[in-house]
Amino acid sequence: MDRRVLKEITYILLQLIPPGRVVSYKELAEIIGVSPRLIGRFMAENEKPIIIPCHRVVGSDGGLRGYSLGGVGFKKKLLLLEGVGFKGDKVRREYFFDLKKLLLDP
DNA sequence: ATTTGCTCAGCTC
């Protein structure tokens, strides 16, 4: 599979995440069939920051891993603004969006 | 809650 295509697919899947919800790098990785680290790459390389809701992707433990513009501080701000609930520096479990289930359920 | 070890694409030399 072409790397550029995988990137496109990743960005399209991001559009499906509702505001106020988040997804883990791992889940995206499993859906697309790549390693979680590659998802991180795609986010870091994103061409249209903000337009692509890359701030809705967090670690599997709910911790923010990074953000190109303004670092995790700004990322957390954005998520709070969207209504995502935090427990310390981690996103609460109940705010995780089960993207895999959405794609498999009819 | 923290630390440790493993992994893997991408970049550098």
Added chain:
DNA sequence: GAGCTGAGCAAAT
């Protein structure tokens, strides 16, 4: 081709 670096993860402590 070898070695280092991270927008990761999971297991052990």
